[in-house]
Amino acid sequence: MGTGTEPVRVLVVDDQELFRRGMTMLLGSEAGIEVVGEASNGVEGVELAKSAAPDVVLLDVRMPKQSGIEACVAIKETVPSAKIVMLTMSDEEADLYEAVKNGASGYLLKDSSIEEVAQGIRVVADGQSLISPSMAAKLIDEFKTMSKPDKVTGAALKLTERELDVLRLVAKGLSNRDVAQRLAISENTVKNHVRNMLEKLQLHSRMEAVMYAVREKIVELS
Known part of the structure; x- marks a missing residue:
């Protein structure tokens, strides 16, 4: 597409x-x-x-x-x-x-x-x-005011280590291609990880995954 x-x-x-x-x-x-x-x-x-x-x-x-x-x-x-x-x-x-x-x-x-x-x-x-x-910018400000747990909890525990790696990089704004290069895997593999990740977390989009990742302290915004 x-x-x-x-x-x-x-x-x-x-x-x-x-x-x-x-x-x-x-x-x-x-x-x-x-x-x-x-x-x-x-x-x-x-x-x-x-x-x-x-x-x-x-x-x-x-x-x-x-x-x-x-x-x-x-x-x-x-x-x-x-x-x-x-x-x-x-x-x-x-x-x-x-x-x-x-x-x-x-x-x-x-x-x-x-x-x-x-x-x-x-x-x-x-x-x-x-x-x-x-x-x-407003989204980041809102994220910073959210209470954050000390460790990954809840639904995120369903994710594999590699899926968590992909989620952290996606949340930092990297494209599938950049994530693939960073993790030394294929772009199709990244797409599969993203799809599985969204299904496990019952999320609808990469953007919602970013919100989730920050809220659950899977990734922190400086």
């Missing part, structure tokens, strides 16, 4: 017509990206995702009929392979947490440049996670 000669197929869902049309037009001129549809609310977005089977869906958080968070949940249920990027004016931590908890792989603010949005789409399509820098 999004590799080789195949473009990343993108669906744009936003209730502001000018923004949606503008984003569709600008993304259409970006290399390696193909916009396969646009929708004006969450309900339309879910239906279009079913028929268009996009690689990445751009969702606004606040929309009529169905919110972006609700649409995220519905799309992940009906098109599990689709990656979700929230593209929104909302810099509320609560919206970020809800998006991550419900399977979003990215969270970008609408003041991002088209280059940042396009790169975010490519990164997420490649299986990585992305948060706007200002939101990431």
Whole structure:
């Protein structure tokens, strides 16, 4: 998906017509990206995702009929392979947490440049996670206020040592390729470890795994 000669197929869902049309037009001129549809609310977005089977869906958080968070949940249920990027004016931590908890792989603010949005789409399509820098800072501040246990406990005990190694590196922002090089294993092996790790921890995305890793003191943020 999004590799080789195949473009990343993108669906744009936003209730502001000018923004949606503008984003569709600008993304259409970006290399390696193909916009396969646009929708004006969450309900339309879910239906279009079913028929268009996009690689990445751009969702606004606040929309009529169905919110972006609700649409995220519905799309992940009906098109599990689709990656979700929230593209929104909302810099509320609560919206970020809800998006991550419900399977979003990215969270970008609408003041991002088209280059940042396009790169975010490519990164997420490649299986990585992305948060706007200002939101990431808020996330880190929140992490630092969380109570942290002295050792790995609970669900994390289900993970193998190698899965814990992978989780620590993923939580530090390394890509699958970088993790593979660091651990001297193949990229496919890393992907398998990430998939198994998410299943064991009952998490939906790499981004949620990062939140979990910091909360459980599997990795510490300086």
